[in-house]
Amino acid sequence: MSTQNARQLSAGMVGGGIGADIGKTHRFGMRLDDRYSLDAGVFGRDREQSAGVAASLGVAPGRAYDTYQQMAEAEAAREDGIDVAIVATPNDSHFEGAKAFLERGINVVCEKPLTQDSATSRALVDLAAANDAILAVPHCYSAYPMVREAARMVSDGRLGRLTFIDVEHASGWAAAPLELTGHKQASWRTDPDVAGFPSVVGDLGTHGYHLSRYITGLEAERVSAQLHTFVPGRKVFDNATVALEYSDEVPGRLWASMAATGHNHGLRIRVFGDEGSLEWQHEDPHHLTYQDLEGTTTTYTHGLASLSEDSARLTRVGLGHPEGFLEAFGNFYRDLADELEARRDARPSTVRELSFPTGIDGLIGVQFVEAVAASHAADGAWIVPASVVDRDAEVAAADAELREAGGS
């Protein structure tokens, strides 16, 4: 819905053309609160198609570009250039796409998995920092009100000491060999050059892993994994089971699948503590269940008056009215808009404890994919993710520095 609101944020999109569901999802999410104006874009590799999409979206012809390089250059040069670029292409162009904007100081929303390897992901994180730009990664399940409530429950101690984490993102969308039928999504997601061999881990496993980190505040210290290919002839892995040891010695499990026949979506998390447990499922996102030590179950609905401010502020409808995936994207974009505006207007940062995922989350996700793949290659041997290695190295370095400084 158009407004003359001069304060709207200006956005551009790379990808999201014909047949690209995720691009549409971003646009739906951006529109909900009317805080973005989509002013520029490259909507696919086919020039004509892209221009058609641009026109249908109301993007001025002069700002419908052929390549993201052109777009980055031109928009950086305009006084009214875009505030943020959304990179919603297949995985193999995330790095170059995001880089083009970040190095010009333009904020970026980049789809997950952030890039195809952790070195390039790390490079993007560094680039964002060096150019004082935001790099946001849309793990949007964390923007559901009841996921925020779950994270609040954990941090408020209602589960007590955490004991176990069980997360799965097991979908059946590609349980048949769709890639043989010309199905666009299936084609690139089963192409190892584009999606990587552990495709399903990057695509769905990173969502599950991020959700577990977001709700519990813990990270995997080591993983032991198996990758499988359920669909004969498929060139990538379409199923993964992972044992995790999270920090604080909390064990866990993760299951990612694109071939869990019959499952519609399949993201679900259960977290256990010594005083209670919680469960949340994406297919019924407006509810959160809590079970106490005795075994009584309590079901909370988004919008209940007694919920935390973290979830309350993300609900747009009255109690009992369902919200869904687009509202979660809307929440991501709303939190992001708060921060983009604060930066634009030189106000204090709005980032709070439970906020939108950034490049660091994207990097940790890619490091998780790499650790899972390495474990599988070693027949399930325990692997320490690079995120932990790096962190430990930093701590060691800081220690060394301190010791040196202190002369002791």
Next chain:
Amino acid sequence: MSTQNARQLSAGMVGGGIGADIGKTHRFGMRLDDRYSLDAGVFGRDREQSAGVAASLGVAPGRAYDTYQQMAEAEAAREDGIDVAIVATPNDSHFEGAKAFLERGINVVCEKPLTQDSATSRALVDLAAANDAILAVPHCYSAYPMVREAARMVSDGRLGRLTFIDVEHASGWAAAPLELTGHKQASWRTDPDVAGFPSVVGDLGTHGYHLSRYITGLEAERVSAQLHTFVPGRKVFDNATVALEYSDEVPGRLWASMAATGHNHGLRIRVFGDEGSLEWQHEDPHHLTYQDLEGTTTTYTHGLASLSEDSARLTRVGLGHPEGFLEAFGNFYRDLADELEARRDARPSTVRELSFPTGIDGLIGVQFVEAVAASHAADGAWIVPASVVDRDAEVAAADAELREAGGS
């Protein structure tokens, strides 16, 4: 999200200011597909507050009006005046508000219950027809993909001959005397001058009744009703039970409540036939269940490849991703936009079998409320709704005319 799309429809809103949830819901729904530009409005009775809302919504100061009369007059006079006015005020100003626009040929979306009595509702319907304007009524539950699927199931005969209809919209939102606490919604909805004595029937009962008509294609031929006030001291009825006889001699029940303690939302319908039955619930809107004669239950999710085109075209996300109330409003506004654009561009009508509810639906809703109230006043005696009386009278008149013409 702003676009320079010249083809966007121009919209104005009456009501929907501070504290008015339904106005926000309309705006969220309008934004989803980016086919409307909100260009004018009166956002409440407080002039300053209204101007503030207008500014925050990007409405130009010159088109933020003090009254809907001013707005109707001014917008009708502009060459680029609004295509459609949304009337989202409390019930007692629906009639005057809608009338102001319709009589100037401006299309109207008017909240339900359409007006406070069937005479004024009838007048609006006639006014719309006389001025060739659309009068749409947002019974948006009928815009859910799985409600459309349900209607399709019935018309395709999967239930066989219909035998029973059971619908309820029983919410617990006002099970406590909120009107004593200054709660805005509760205050006007329990004020008989604004909401009418059978308040809950107009507010929630009309939704339930419309849903049953929409899915089955049947209408109530007579009703027997009881109205109750569960909250002591409340000035309106907050609960209603109704026995219905639908056309084709199909019996049914309707329960409307704003005081069903603990219920979050409470809209639910079950339709039975001699070959199968279906159930749909608003709190889990992306599923539709079907039970066959033997007792096997099948659950369909929106987005399944095998569903009808009627539901498929209304789904914006992939299989298993939930959608909710705002998407249903979005669907209403999308269907409406199709028709508004067709009229603007002098193309053939887009209205199809299963489309958005109009003034006729609003009128039938008000006639239902009146019949329910009349039955209650007569201790549950059977009452024939005026919609049926009118229809029968028309048929009789046509018959008479025919006989006269035929000389027989």
Next chain:
Amino acid sequence: MSTQNARQLSAGMVGGGIGADIGKTHRFGMRLDDRYSLDAGVFGRDREQSAGVAASLGVAPGRAYDTYQQMAEAEAAREDGIDVAIVATPNDSHFEGAKAFLERGINVVCEKPLTQDSATSRALVDLAAANDAILAVPHCYSAYPMVREAARMVSDGRLGRLTFIDVEHASGWAAAPLELTGHKQASWRTDPDVAGFPSVVGDLGTHGYHLSRYITGLEAERVSAQLHTFVPGRKVFDNATVALEYSDEVPGRLWASMAATGHNHGLRIRVFGDEGSLEWQHEDPHHLTYQDLEGTTTTYTHGLASLSEDSARLTRVGLGHPEGFLEAFGNFYRDLADELEARRDARPSTVRELSFPTGIDGLIGVQFVEAVAASHAADGAWIVPASVVDRDAEVAAADAELREAGGS
């Protein structure tokens, strides 16, 4: 399982032969706690078949009778004659069957509806009283632990002041014309001479109505009803909708159906108060849900440590292990055994607040059926059940007596 336990109660059965599910259900329930010995019976009208069933059940040939009259006479004459007779025949022989035992002072369990009219039901109640015999009626849904818990919740005030009762027993078992296929159950239940015209009300409606009385402690003061025949050509009514006014001016609804296509069983109750509401469904009997005024839902499972003694003592398994219909019957027979033994051993009565239903409940059920039928015959006019008329008459008589005595 056989025991030499001299203290076992001796039982006999009338009905429950080949093809009679309910007889088997009684026997399963009786066996669970091993407190009954089945020592006599008439298992159907076919002499040979009956003898075969008796033999297979370990009933001595000399106590396998041809008629219940013979059985009543012979058992009454034995020193070790049966303690209790179970009458599990079709409706039209309940009265004569139960009468034969009661008038000889033998306790009786008689299936519902107790008899075909309230006069004969009243006669049985009087006969039981006159002969100091127990007349129990197996409305066994009231013997589920979580139904007891529900009743306790209400009497403990957790729902506050009751506002609404909604009960349904809407099954789809006879949604097809099974009576045309020789189906035994369907044949007699659709024969008006055996099951009565309001067949479904006697068969299922009385269960629903009893359940509502049991949980809330309230009775219907008046009813307005519609009866329907969904299956063309069927000779009895197979569907009923009833509006009720319970005592304390609590409104309610009841729906009974044997033709609710697709429903497997369909007994479900919701009770609302001004502080909370509860729901119980027979198809998930080990759970009870409670919703508070805010809208939070709590689910209790049978076996939870915090439940009341009323439900705890009826659970035979550990937390989370489901129990079902046979255990409910077992509970009925256990409570009954407590009382039968107490009487036999001349100990104080064990009957407690929440106990097994008796002839009074059976009578009230038949009076309910009659009131529903009368209302239907009067096109839904309000009818006061005879139970209320009788009660009011008793009160009036008592008043009159008092006034007379007092001379005032």
Next chain:
Amino acid sequence: MSTQNARQLSAGMVGGGIGADIGKTHRFGMRLDDRYSLDAGVFGRDREQSAGVAASLGVAPGRAYDTYQQMAEAEAAREDGIDVAIVATPNDSHFEGAKAFLERGINVVCEKPLTQDSATSRALVDLAAANDAILAVPHCYSAYPMVREAARMVSDGRLGRLTFIDVEHASGWAAAPLELTGHKQASWRTDPDVAGFPSVVGDLGTHGYHLSRYITGLEAERVSAQLHTFVPGRKVFDNATVALEYSDEVPGRLWASMAATGHNHGLRIRVFGDEGSLEWQHEDPHHLTYQDLEGTTTTYTHGLASLSEDSARLTRVGLGHPEGFLEAFGNFYRDLADELEARRDARPSTVRELSFPTGIDGLIGVQFVEAVAASHAADGAWIVPASVVDRDAEVAAADAELREAGGS
């Protein structure tokens, strides 16, 4: 319920005294179909208590023994000695208890885990074979009608080629340190001398593993496992996660827990194939859900006319009436009775494809526990269960023999 049926099977019980839930469960199950007479027993180690229980159960004083050795000897010597002994003691006396009866040719039902190590389990299996006695192990979840239906679905090919198995038996019953409070069950189940260190794997893991074998017909070829102790200070492991590779290269997962806070029972299985998937949960045992490749869900209820004979014959109630744990035990005892009677009466075996679990299943369960423990001890290294080693050795030996015989 006592009968004079001379054909009843005579049973004796070891264990199952005061406070022992499982003994009661066996007795409830045995009583349902009235095919067993409980004639002998040792109901606990306390002589007086045992005698009291015996008396209350109607066991003649002369057959209430002090020890199972006495019982085995005496019963073997009687002409009317017991047909079957139920061993329902804590784990550490399973072996000696079962052995005493088997070596005298008395059939045995022995609780799981069969014994404390696979050598003794193997010995029992051999002993049963040598003495032509039945050794049955009550993995009674496999006796639910809908579990049988699930197994039938798989063997009928409705899932296509199997791709994944996910099973969990994750209960929260011991999420608190109940053993510190004198809780009887918790005390011995957390005593490594009685329950073994991998206690939860033997107690609940073997149920889950058996269920997966029963439904799919597959066995684990190797396992990788982690054991955890969630409750600080507890002397055994109370949680286990296992990755499995079943035969036919089907991967799977198993989770066993007695400390999954808030879970009531927690047994649940999902099986995936390339054409469909199924799910069954013990907390809702009368339903089985099937999901097809497209994502449509079908829910079957026990008692539906279209189900297989395997499940139909195990249902005692009408459609929609729930059954539970006791009926599952009843089904186990009914299948067992069929076979015991066939042997007694020298009729052909009644054992069918889907029948009661035996000592082989018990042995495989113990071998599974050992493999899990070994993997945990090796930090999750893959371990081949002895069942597979043994089988491969047998195949190799047979091959060698064949080659030798053939001279090639």
